[in-house]
Structures are given as structure tokens and as C-alpha cells.
Amino acid sequence: MTELSPNLHDASDHVEHVAKQISPFIERFARFGFAAKGVVYIVIGYLAALAPVGLRRHPTGVHGALVTLLRQPVGTFLLMTIAFGFATFGIWLIIRALADPEHEGRSWKAISLRTGWFFGGLTHFGLVIAALHLILGYATRDDEREAHDWTATALSYPLGRWIIAGVGVGILIYGLLQIHHGLLDQLDPRLALRELSNAAKRWIRGVCRFGMTARGVVFGLLGVFLMRAAYDFNAREARGLSGTLRAIAAEPHGHLFLAVAAFGLIAYGLYMLVLGRYRRITAL
Numbered sequence: 001m002t003e004l005s006p007n008l009h010d011a012s013d014h015v016e017h018v019a020k021q022i023s024p025f026i027e028r029f030a031r032f033g034f035a036a037k038g039v040v041y042i043v044i045g046y047l048a049a050l051a052p053v054g055l056r057r058h059p060t061g062v063h064g065a066l067v068t069l070l071r072q073p074v075g076t077f078l079l080m081t082i083a084f085g086f087a088t089f090g091i092w093l094i095i096r097a098l099a100d101p102e103h104e105g106r107s108w109k110a111i112s113l114r115t116g117w118f119f120g121g122l123t124h125f126g127l128v129i130a131a132l133h134l135i136l137g138y139a140t141r142d143d144e145r146e147a148h149d150w151t152a153t154a155l156s157y158p159l160g161r162w163i164i165a166g167v168g169v170g171i172l173i174y175g176l177l178q179i180h181h182g183l184l185d186q187l188d189p190r191l192a193l194r195e196l197s198n199a200a201k202r203w204i205r206g207v208c209r210f211g212m213t214a215r216g217v218v219f220g221l222l223g224v225f226l227m228r229a230a231y232d233f234n235a236r237e238a239r240g241l242s243g244t245l246r247a248i249a250a251e252p253h254g255h256l257f258l259a260v261a262a263f264g265l266i267a268y269g270l271y272m273l274v275l276g277r278y279r280r281i282t283a284l
């Protein structure tokens with residue numbers, strides 16, 4: 001044991017040294033990922049805002065935003081950049097979930113948060129694949145078709161209805177929490193705006209709160225649609241982000257509600273850019 005102890009100590013020091021060496025890169029990954037996510041939400045909100053004024057037939061989701069970016073003069077470069085951003089953000093979320101660099105702990109609340117970050121990381125890898133498919137010219141489905149397809153697949157299994165209902169409830173709770181945090185000014189606790197003036201802080205926090213609240217409403221509705229699909233055993237009642245925005249537009253005074261949701265998503269995208277710039281990030 002006495003001979004092994006120095007070796008174990010040396011190995012621990014080596015791992016810690018490597019972690020410190022790559023830590024700045026992980027922090028840059030996180031900041032770049034926040035920026036990429038922000039850009040995509042700004043594009044989604046911008047495209048949704050065109051519908052109420054008659055410049056676009058329907059709002060769209062992530063797929064439509066990626067297609068729009070690809071159609072720009074330097075679209076391939078833009079989409080490759082966004083894909084890289086999604087990948088880096090996914091890496092950071094998984095590191096955040098597994099290594100717990102920000103010391104969330106192991107309480108039930110912390111475990112639920114870390115589990116959400118882990119699956120969020122996997123979701124961002126899925127977005128990377130979707131972006132690469134578009135770059136390579138493969139036919140891809142929008143989020144509405146994907147929501148119908150995976151819901152129909154789940155419903156074909158014995159417990160599928162309950163799985164869909166559970167996912168819907170989870171998304172609804174997430175949306176309600178977003179609304180709660182936005183209304184009560186509970187932004188990311190690691191957001192550091194000390195270097196800004198008080199007026200700038202108020203404006204930034206106001207925009208970010210509006211964005212978080214609006215996104216919470218949209219995601220809450222998305223969860224309700226999934227719950228309805230499970231209750232009625234009808235996959236076509238499931239909605240993706242684009243379908244949820246279309247459902248908002250179809251309501252009485254829907255153009256007004258859609259405009260509010262669109263500017264809210266733009267505000268949420270700005271919130272992601274703010275986090276990318278001002279959030280304190282402990283990588284490892």
C-alpha cells in the first residue's frame with residue numbers, strides 16, 4: 001500500500017492538471033454554444049414575427065430556422081458554425097451533468113437538474129445531426145412531422161400513452177417553471193452584470209425575463225398538446241415548436257398573440273447571448 005500511494009497521488013495530480021489545462025476550452029465551448037442557441041432562437045422569432053404582417057405564411061421551428069440560415073449567401077458556413085455551437089453546448093451540458101463543476105450537489109433537486117442537463121446535451125447532438133443532414137443535402141423533416149412520427153411510434157407500444165403523457169407533463173412543468181422564473185426575476189444565478197450601469201442592467205434583465213416567460217408559455221402549450229395526444233390516443237394532436245406557434249396564430253386575436261410569442265423568442269435568444277457573454281462558467 002505504501003508503494004502504491006505515491007503512484008495514486010501522482011495519477012490524481014496528473015488528472016487534475018489535465019482538467020485545468022482543458023478547462024478554458026470547455027468554458028469557450030459553453031459560451032460559443034450559448035451564442036449559437038441564441039442565434040437560432042432569434043431566427044425562429046424573426047420568422048414567426050413575419051407571419052402576423054403577411055410576409056410569411058406560417059411560423060416555423062428549429063428546422064425552419066436552420067433551413068433559412070442554409071439559404072443565405074454563406075449558408076453552409078453559417079450552418080456549420082451553428083452545428084459546431086450545438087455540439088460544444090451539448091458537450092458542456094453533459095460535463096455539467098456528470099462532473100458537476102458548479103457544485104450543484106446530490107440532492108433530489110440537483111439530481112433532477114443534472115439529469116435534465118444530460119438529456120439536453122443529447123438533444124443538442126441531435127440538432128447537430130439535423131444540421132449536418134441539411135448541409136449534406138439529405139431530405140429532412142420539420143419538427144411538426146417528427147413530433148407526429150415519434151408520438152405515433154410511442155403510442156404503438158403498450159405503455160406508449162403513459163410515456164407520451166409523462167413527457168407532456170414534464171414539458172408543461174418545465175414551461176411553468178420558466179414562466180415562474182421570468183415573472184419573479186429569477187434569471188440564471190451565475191449571470192454577472194456588475195460591470196454594467198444600473199440602467200443597462202434593468203433593460204437587459206427586463207428583456208431576458210420577457211424572453212424566458214414567453215418561451216415558458218410556448219413550451220407549456222407544447223406539453224399540453226402532448227398530453228392531449230396521449231389522452232385522445234391521436235398522434236396528430238402532438239405539436240412541435242412550429243405547430244405550437246401555428247396553434248397560437250389560429251386562436252382568436254392569434255396574430256397579436258403570435259407577435260408577442262415571436263418577440264418573446266427573440267428576447268430569449270438575446271438572453272442566451274447575454275449568458276454567453278456575462279455568465280460565470282466553472283468548466284472543471
